[in-house]
Amino acid sequence: MNATTSPSAIRLHLKLPATQRPFRRADLVFLGLEHAGPSVEVRIFFNAPEADASTPATASAGFAGFFSIFGHGGCFGDEGHCDMPERRPADHRPPYALTPFNKHVTVTEAVRRLIADGVQDVEVTIVPVLHDVPAYVPEDLLAQPVVFQRLSIVFYD
Amino acid sequence: MQLNAERMAAGSVALRKDIYSLTPDELAAYREAIQMVMQRTDNKGYNYLAGIHGVPQFLCVHHQWDWLPWHRAFLYLFEQSLQDQVPGVTIPWWDWTSADTHANGIPPAFADATTPGGQPNPLLKAQIQVPNPQPDWPTETSRSPQPPNSLLLPTSDDVQSCSSIPFFNSDPTGFSETFAGLHDNVHNWVGGEMGQVPWASYDPIFWSHHCMIDRVFYLWQIQPSNANFVWDPQQLSTALSVPGLTFTVADILDITKLGYGYVSQEVVAVAQEADT
Numbered sequence: 074m075n076a077t078t079s080p081s082a083i084r085l086h087l088k089l090p091a092t093q094r095p096f097r098r099a100d101l102v103f104l105g106l107e108h109a110g111p112s113v114e115v116r117i118f119f120n121a122p123e124a125d126a127s128t129p130a131t132a133s134a135g136f137a138g139f140f141s142i143f144g145h146g147g148c149f150g151d152e153g154h155c156d157m158p159e160r161r162p163a164d165h166r167p168p169y170a171l172t173p174f175n176k177h178v179t180v181t182e183a184v185r186r187l188i189a190d191g192v193q194d195v196e197v198t199i200v201p202v203l204h205d206v207p208a209y210v211p212e213d214l215l216a217q218p219v220v221f222q223r224l225s226i227v228f229y230d
Numbered sequence: 231m232q233l234n235a236e237r238m239a240a241g242s243v244a245l246r247k248d249i250y251s252l253t254p255d256e257l258a259a260y261r262e263a264i265q266m267v268m269q270r271t272d273n274k275g276y277n278y279l280a281g282i283h284g285v286p287q288f289l290c291v292h293h294q295w296d297w298l299p300w301h302r303a304f305l306y307l308f309e310q311s312l313q314d315q316v317p318g319v320t321i322p323w324w325d326w327t328s329a330d331t332h333a334n335g336i337p338p339a340f341a342d343a344t345t346p347g348g349q350p351n352p353l354l355k356a357q358i359q360v361p362n363p364q365p366d367w368p369t370e371t372s373r374s375p376q377p378p379n380s381l382l383l384p385t386s387d388d389v390q391s392c393s394s395i396p397f398f399n400s401d402p403t404g405f406s407e408t409f410a411g412l413h414d415n416v417h418n419w420v421g422g423e424m425g426q427v428p429w430a431s432y433d434p435i436f437w438s439h440h441c442m443i444d445r446v447f448y449l450w451q452i453q454p455s456n457a458n459f460v461w462d463p464q465q466l467s468t469a470l471s472v473p474g475l476t477f478t479v480a481d482i483l484d485i486t487k488l489g490y491g492y493v494s495q496e497v498v499a500v501a502q503e504a505d506t
Contacts, residue, residue: 100403108293112418112425114382130381139381143292143414146426149285149367167291167471174293175402176411205374205421209366 078206079126080216083199085224089187096228099184100177101138101197105222109155109171111210112144113218114202119183119195126202135198137183140176142219146210173222184226197224232259233498235318243491244313246445249322249339249438250330251495254346256322257339263316264434265352273474274311276432277359282307282473283431285360285367289471290427295399295406296468298447299479301440303470306477306488308437320490323441326416327386332378336420340435353434358423371433374421382419384412393450398459405450413443445492448485 101117118124121135130136148155157169187195201218232255234244252260268276283290283304291300305321312319324337331337340353355371363369376382392409399406416439423429430436450456466480485491 102402108427114418116381140411141382141415141418143417143425143427143430145428149364149428150288168294170288170290170292172293174407177402177408204376204418204425207368207422207426209364209368210426 077126078203078215080201080203080218082125082201083219084122085197085199087195087197087224087226089184089193089195089226091193093188094228094230096181096230098179098229099181100227100229101180102225102227103176103178103221103223104225105173106142106176107171107173107220108142108144109148110142110144110214110220111146111203111206111218112142114141114204115139115219116200116202117178117180118198118200119180119187120192121198122196124198124200126200128200132183132186135183137180137197138178140178144218145171146207147214176221177227180226232318233496234320238318238489243486243489244318244320245491245493245496246320246441247322247493247496249324249337250328252322252339258345258347259316259319260312260322261345261352263312263319266315267311268352268356274314276356279308279311280356280358280431280436281360283436284426284428287473288428289473290431291471292427293407293410295465296470296479297410298406298443299468299482300470300472302444302447302482302485302488303472303475303477305437305440305444306482306490307472307475309490321437321441323445323492324435324438325442326419326439327384327389332383332385335375335378336373336435340438356432356434358429358432368423368429368432371423371429373424373433373435376419376421380419382415384415388412389446393446393453396455396459398461409443409446409450413439444485448492451483 116130116139117137118128118135119137121128124135128134155171157171199219203215203218206215238244272278281287291297309321342351343354345351357370358368389412392405392412395405395408397404417430418425420435424433424436466478468479470477470479470482482488
């Protein structure tokens with residue numbers, strides 16, 4: 074693959090609190106984000122369900138923030154090398170390298186705009202953008218490059 | 231790097247500098263050291279050292295609290311191998327927040343096809359030789375950088391925002407994991423093998439990217455507001471899994487004990503000609 078491509082976006086719904094307490098910062102939190110797949114830029118839009126890789130990263134287009142995943146791009150060992158083994162009690166090796174992690178993306182300004190507009194229902198559109206993926210990254214990993222367990226929003230006072 | 235050799239002989243630390251500010255002689259010495267390490271096939275050779283991070287040893291640490299200490303130890307091992315070849319050589323850092331990079335992309339020191347002497351530039355790419363390679367695995371590194379105005383290329387404001395976080399890793403909002411996000415973005419901005427964890431360390435620009443990472447970690451450590459930062463004893467005693475080293479986290483926190491320091495610039499005096 075020698076170009077920028079955008080696999081299918083992920084769309085999730087969040088409902089902001091009916092009574093919003095003052096906050097200093099708001100973060101979208103991706104729990105259990107996987108990084109075994111391809112490296113990918115991830116752009117996040119609020120209430121812009123049609124957003125894709127060509128949508129400008131501007132407030133007026135609903136852009137809320139971005140991050141990227143520095144991925145492993147597949148398994149480069151023998152068969153089973155990247156399988157996550159169940160931890161034995163006496164296994165004192167360092168943590169498994171592909172352990173999913175939690176990612177915070179600060180979206181304070183975008184949330185403030187929604188609140189100012191009286192918006193409570195938020196459609197979060199997560200747009201994966203793949204750039205020049207090397208040919209050795211397995212094709213089957215490219216269709217869904219952003220995998221996580223749960224998305225939430227947290228407010229800090 | 232002659233000055234570094236003199237410094238080290240006199241008991242001082244070697245200085246790491248900005249790739250943009252190296253003198254022609256310093257850049258030539260760094261390239262010579264890289265070239266010599268690339269020619270070795272033993273455990274002081276480029277492929278062995280790069281293979282610690284990714285294929286085939288896979289020992290790199292990411293998105294865990296000790297990713298910065300681990301990479302500090304890893305760069306130390308690499309720099310020692312360089313200094314075995316060319317005394318006084320240090321890894322230069324690449325400031326990807328600089329106006330130069332944001333205007334022109336990857337620095338010419340890494341992007342030029344040849345050296346001023348007309349030889350292939352060893353900082354452009356590296357051969358990849360691993361045990362039992364599969365037919366579709368890369369045999370040399372390449373890059374496909376995004377435009378300088380890409381979201382992925384961090385700004386100095388981004389780094390400043392990270393560096394102002396007063397706690398290291400209490401949760402994903404700490405300095406360590408927040409800064410990991412900028413680190414990831416630069417890998418992905420460079421693209422090619424740099425954008426793939428198993429192959430990234432084979433690209434010669436990897437060392438200077440991580441030198442910048444280590445420098446920001448160092449600058450975070452010495453901030454006056456962090457002067458009273460106390461590391462958890464269990465963290466301090468954590469072993470860093472880098473072959474050939476026996477470091478714990480406590481061993482790598484003071485970079486002067488590792489024999490290096492960072493300077494933003496150096497101006498060397500020259501002798502004035504005597505009045506006639």
